Amino acid sequence: xxxxxxxxxSETTSNPHNNTHLLQLILWTLxxxxxxxxxxxxxxxxxxxxxxxxxxALVLHLTMGVGLIVANVKHLSKLxxxxxxxxxxxxxxxxxxxxxxxxAYEQLEDIKLISYEPQIDHLIMLMAITYIxxxxxxxxxxx
Amino acid sequence: MKNRLKVLRAERDWTQADLANALDVSRQxxxxxxxxxFDPSLPLAFKIxxxxxxxxxxxxxxxxxxxxxx
Numbered sequence: 001x002x003x004x005x006x007x008x009x010s011e012t013t014s015n016p017h018n019n020t021h022l023l024q025l026i027l028w029t030l031x032x033x034x035x036x037x038x039x040x041x042x043x044x045x046x047x048x049x050x051x052x053x054x055x056x057a058l059v060l061h062l063t064m065g066v067g068l069i070v071a072n073v074k075h076l077s078k079l080x081x082x083x084x085x086x087x088x089x090x091x092x093x094x095x096x097x098x099x100x101x102x103x104a105y106e107q108l109e110d111i112k113l114i115s116y117e118p119q120i121d122h123l124i125m126l127m128a129i130t131y132i133x134x135x136x137x138x139x140x141x142x143x
Numbered sequence: 144m145k146n147r148l149k150v151l152r153a154e155r156d157w158t159q160a161d162l163a164n165a166l167d168v169s170r171q172x173x174x175x176x177x178x179x180x181f182d183p184s185l186p187l188a189f190k191i192x193x194x195x196x197x198x199x200x201x202x203x204x205x206x207x208x209x210x211x212x213x
Contacts, residue, residue: 082172082181142175 021075028064028071035061082142090134098127145204148177151195165194 039057047053076084102123108114152162163173166187175181176191183191192199 080168080172081184081187082175083169085181139171142171142180 021071021078025068025071025075028068032061032064032068035064086135086138086142089138090131093134094127094131097130098123101126144182145179145206146177147202148191151197151202152177162194166190 035057039054039061042057043049043054076087079087105118105123109116109118148162152159157165159173159177160170162177163170166173168187172181176183176187188199188203192202195202
């Protein structure tokens, strides 16, 4: 049995269909990011906070968000079982860190340890870093 | 869980990429299973057994069961 001519595997993907789903996930993520910027900066610089346009932008933003979630689910379903385990472990750790750190961070202002209102951006950054590190550690573990 | 994948693969002169391709998994996954770092699911274990035309128990070894029987 000669399988050498059919070697199409990379380190992280099991077949070309995975690459298609990964590309879709990247495109949906980019679209969602652009729609986030549109909601925030469009209201300020383009339509001067007119509610009708803001609602359209928000609906577009939420639609892109749903697309992103669907693309993520499809991407997960096409991963092989080890890749899915690494990703799900990273998601679990990220959710835990986000919840624990988020609640603690929110309480900092209530108990007067910080003088400013906690920013959601800080929590998102923490979650992003946690997710990236968890994926990195997971991949190293099963290398 | 220990296994004989490396030996079976070598007997057939397959690379890890060949094995990964035949099982439709990534090379990382084939490597992790071969090294015993990751235990495959039952469907994947059956797929491996079919690929090598061997019973699962001749490919994978339950170390705990082996220890108890001693």
